[in-house]
Amino acid sequence: MKDSVAKYKIFNSKLTTIVSISMVLFLIGIVVLGLKIGDTLSAYVRENYTISIEIKDDAEEKDITTLDEILRGQSYAKKVAFISKEQAIKDLAQEMGEDPVAFLGYNPLSASFVVNLKSEYTDNDKIEEVVKTIKEYRIVENVFYQKQFINEVNHNIHKVSVLFLIVAGVLFFISFVLINNTLRLLIYSDRFLINTMKLVGATRSFIRRPYLKKGVMIGIIAALLAIGYLALFGYVMRDQLKLFVDYSDHSIYYVVAGSIIVSGIVISWLSTYFAVNKFLSREEKELYYI
Structure with missing residues (x-):
């Protein structure tokens, strides 16, 4: 017991x-x-950060396609989207509620690429390296990104x-x-x-x-x-x-x-x-x- x-x-x-x-x-x-x-x-949060690549108006279709393929193959690119001039003005018209072409007489927007960066590339030093590389392509007019935003x-x-x-x-x-x-x-x-x-x-x-x-x-x-x-x-x-x-x-x-x-x-x-x-x-x- x-x-x-x-x-x-x-x-x-x-x-x-x-x-x-x-x-x-x-x-x-x-x-x-x-x-x-x-x-x-x-x-x-980091991978929803994007950079916008403005394309020159005189860029040829084949050059745009080539750049598209190059961007998609880069290690820093999470997602790449191409926005044509026509799509850009259409999106702007929807936001404004009226067509800018109707009173300007021309489409003032340029075609562009929007690139979502992978999280490991979202610090300013690496972003600047990426931007510097992208600007070397002859059909690129400019590259835009929010430096202060990514810092915050x-x-x-x-x-x-x-x-x-x-x-x-x-x-x-x-x-x-x-x-x-x-x-x-x-x-x-x-x-x-x-x-x-x-x-x-x-x-x-x-x-x-x-x-x-x-x-x-x-x-x-x-x-x-x-x-x-x-x-x-x-x-x-x-x-x-x-x-x-x-x-x-x-x-x-x-x-x-x-x-x-x-x-x-x-x-x-x-x-x-x-x-x-x-x-x-x-x-x-x-x-x-x-």
Whole structure:
């Protein structure tokens, strides 16, 4: 009867530890997901930034086609759209509510290309290099882009990223402390056993080994539970998250799940290591007052 009660208490203690750690790892998963969403939003904002390439009025059709093919093949181009003179004046007439040609007698607009840049090219130094290269084509009249706008976008993205990283760092630290305290409480009941093994001559590494294995196993199980919580969270919140998360992009699953598993193993191993070392370094009489 006593053995059954003892086994139940041990099982209940381990279960409580695993559930507690899994909740902390779930929080880590939310943070990693938030960082991934932030990165996606940053790329989305940057890649909606465009440069406009004005084409000379005397440019021949074949030269325009050639430039179109060249632009589409460039590493900096996310998307390229050609707007003819006719389409440009038509769009302007729709915006104004009247046709400028009717009172000017001619089409004052030029054909142009609108290029969406890839996010890694949306800083002013790289944009200036791109613009300089584009201006070398003889049919290009001018290239327009909003320098001040991209400065403000990059500045705001940098501020938000730094703030989010600080919050993430604080949460990771809190997570480590919580997991460390939880595992230390689990090992606390074995403090006299650890001392006994030390007294009979067992080496520190020998004493630590079974606890480290147990700690890692607890970390893995807790991580798998946390991944389950996160999967359920993603399913319940799918309508809200689909605005920010591409569910068809499997890399996000690997990043988040991998972060949770690695965090569970590493933090549990470190916490167990420090907890066992704490009791190894104490004399027997000190163990009564810890």
